[in-house]
Amino acid sequence: MQEPRLVEVRKNVLKANDVVARDLRERFRKASVFVVSLVSSPGSGKTAFLEKILSLLHPQCRVAALVGDLATENDALRLARSQAPVKQIVTGTLCHLEAAMVQNALQGWDLNDLDLLFIENVGNLVCPSSYDLGESLRLVLMSVTEGEDKPLKYPTIFNSADVAVLTKIDLAQAVEFNEDAALANIQAVRPGMQLFKVSAKNGEGVRAFVDFLLSRTKTLRPATTV
Amino acid sequence: MHELSIAMSIVEMAEQEAQRHGGRVAAVHLKLGMLSGVVKEALLSSYEMASADTALAGSQLIVEDVPIIVYCPSCQEQRQIKSAQWFCCPECGTPTSEVVQGKELELVALEIQ
Numbered sequence: 001m002q003e004p005r006l007v008e009v010r011k012n013v014l015k016a017n018d019v020v021a022r023d024l025r026e027r028f029r030k031a032s033v034f035v036v037s038l039v040s041s042p043g044s045g046k047t048a049f050l051e052k053i054l055s056l057l058h059p060q061c062r063v064a065a066l067v068g069d070l071a072t073e074n075d076a077l078r079l080a081r082s083q084a085p086v087k088q089i090v091t092g093t094l095c096h097l098e099a100a101m102v103q104n105a106l107q108g109w110d111l112n113d114l115d116l117l118f119i120e121n122v123g124n125l126v127c128p129s130s131y132d133l134g135e136s137l138r139l140v141l142m143s144v145t146e147g148e149d150k151p152l153k154y155p156t157i158f159n160s161a162d163v164a165v166l167t168k169i170d171l172a173q174a175v176e177f178n179e180d181a182a183l184a185n186i187q188a189v190r191p192g193m194q195l196f197k198v199s200a201k202n203g204e205g206v207r208a209f210v211d212f213l214l215s216r217t218k219t220l221r222p223a224t225t226v
Numbered sequence: 227m228h229e230l231s232i233a234m235s236i237v238e239m240a241e242q243e244a245q246r247h248g249g250r251v252a253a254v255h256l257k258l259g260m261l262s263g264v265v266k267e268a269l270l271s272s273y274e275m276a277s278a279d280t281a282l283a284g285s286q287l288i289v290e291d292v293p294i295i296v297y298c299p300s301c302q303e304q305r306q307i308k309s310a311q312w313f314c315c316p317e318c319g320t321p322t323s324e325v326v327q328g329k330e331l332e333l334v335a336l337e338i339q
Contacts, residue, residue, distance in 0.1 A: 006338075156263045187321065189311060191321030
């Protein structure tokens with residue numbers, strides 16, 4: 001029997017996704033759209049938070065949202081109440097969004113009409129970490145009801161994100177949430193990570209987050225108009 | 227559980243490469259970073275499923291684990307960390323988020339017979 005020969009390949013397995021993500025990032029840059037993706041476990045409040053942000057931003061800023069879900073269009077219906085353009089991406093059985101799904105969902109939208117685009121991923125703290133969607137900023141959300149050790153259990157997704165958002169802080173006392181421990185855990189897996197504490201229910205902290213986004217959008221502008 | 231779709235991508239890429247080189251693929255060598263977001267055990271069992279009924283049926287997936295290496299701004303050195311739960315320099319303790327290595331998900335080579 002012939003001895004096997006070794007053939008070098010050296011290719012990124014997710015190259016197909018990365019190529020689409022790179023194209024998307026370039027399109028976003030050219031159209032000066034700041035793109036924010038949201039990842040979290042199911043039920044941590046991505047949609048409620050986004051609903052609040054969209055309603056605060058919509059009149060003053062041209063915003064839109066893409067929202068991923070396995071089976072329903074419920075989230076898009078909720079977000080559409082803000083009057084901002086919203087599209088649902090139904091992934092079927094797929095547990096995460098891929099760049100090509102974002103690309104398809106953007107068909108029919110002129111990116112030049114947008115300042116900010118939100119992409120809400122499928123609720124999942126594992127799979128989305130491997131897929132670049134061409135976003136400018138990745139938020140990882142964690143609710144106080146989930147327990148303080150979420151970052152330690154899912155270090156890869158926290159590490160892949162740029163900013164952490166602690167949600168449902170109006171419930172912190174009721175669930176005896178240990179904020180210091182949670183913050184220490186976030187810093188352990190992603191030192192220096194910026195954190196926002198918000199409640200979509202009573203609005204606490206949401207304005208500060210929106211101001212942060214607007215400052216990032218503006219800082220992006222001069223660099224992209226070259 | 228996205229390992230199955232990743233295994234399918236690996237099979238597809240390996241099939242294309244094998245076609246270019248001719249011959250039967252005996253093994254596929256993969257580099258898998260600790261921060262790739264992919265679970266090795268799940269990938270190995272997914273690979274068996276994904277390669278069945280393809281030209282790669284019966285081939286072996288050989289996974290090389292790639293540890294996480296960070297850059298320590300205090301030591302100004304690259305350091306390997308043992309755990310994804312503690313991003314700090316193992317020598318001086320300085321926290322660091324600068325990942326140099328560990329996100330790999332790379333098809334490195336094929337063994338062709």
